[in-house]
Amino acid sequence: xxxTAIIAxxxxxxxxxxLGIFRMLVEAGTGGLAxxxxxxxxxxxxxxxxxxxxxxKHAGLVTCQRDGRSLIYSARFDAMRDLVGYLxxxxxxxxxxxxxIGPGAGIEPAHAPARGVGAS
Numbered sequence: 722x723x724x725t726a727i728i729a730x731x732x733x734x735x736x737x738x739x740l741g742i743f744r745m746l747v748e749a750g751t752g753g754l755a756x757x758x759x760x761x762x763x764x765x766x767x768x769x770x771x772x773x774x775x776x777x778k779h780a781g782l783v784t785c786q787r788d789g790r791s792l793i794y795s796a797r798f799d800a801m802r803d804l805v806g807y808l809x810x811x812x813x814x815x816x817x818x819x820x821x822i823g824p825g826a827g828i829e830p831a832h833a834p835a836r837g838v839g840a841s
Contacts, residue, residue, distance in 0.1 A: 722800075722803040722804065722806075722807050726780075726781060726803075727804060727807050727808075729779070729780040729781065730780045730781060730782055730800065730804050731804075732780070733776050733777050733779070733780035733782060734780075734782070736773075736776075738763070738765070738769075738773050739773045739776055739777055741763060742759060742763070742770075742773055742774065742777060743777060743782060743783070743796060745759060745762065745763075746759075746783060746794060746795060746796040747796045747798075747801070749795070749796075751795060751798075752793075752795070753784075753786075753793045753794050753795030753796075754793065754794060754795075755788075755791040755792065755793055755794075756770060756771075756774065756791070756792045756793075756794060757791065759774075759794065774794055777794075778794075781797060781800050782796065782797055782800050782801070783795060783796055783797060784797055
């Protein structure tokens with residue numbers, strides 16, 4: 722992940738509402754949530770929600786797909802892993818082990834297939 726992408730992602734998450742939206746999408750897993758449902762849960766007006774979702778999308782942290790009349794937003798788990806990986810490699814100085822972060826540190830979509838024996 723390039724430094725400019727890291728900065729954009731960190732800047733997007735450095736705001737309370739956007740951090741809350743991103744967390745909600747991570748908890749929702751790969752299926753994501755409709756924009757209206759996100760707004761209802763957080764009590765946000767449509768224009769405010771749209772602004773924050775746009776910032777997260779521009780930072781590469783979420784994707785959006787149309788499903789009929791709904792816009793479904795999902796967290797980009799690959800971008801989240803890249804961000805955490807960058808921070809681990811560049812901020813922990815002594816590698817992932819020093820930060821107690823590494824493969825299997827729980828950075829997976831809620832509905833991801835299991836990894837390990839027998840998983841492909």
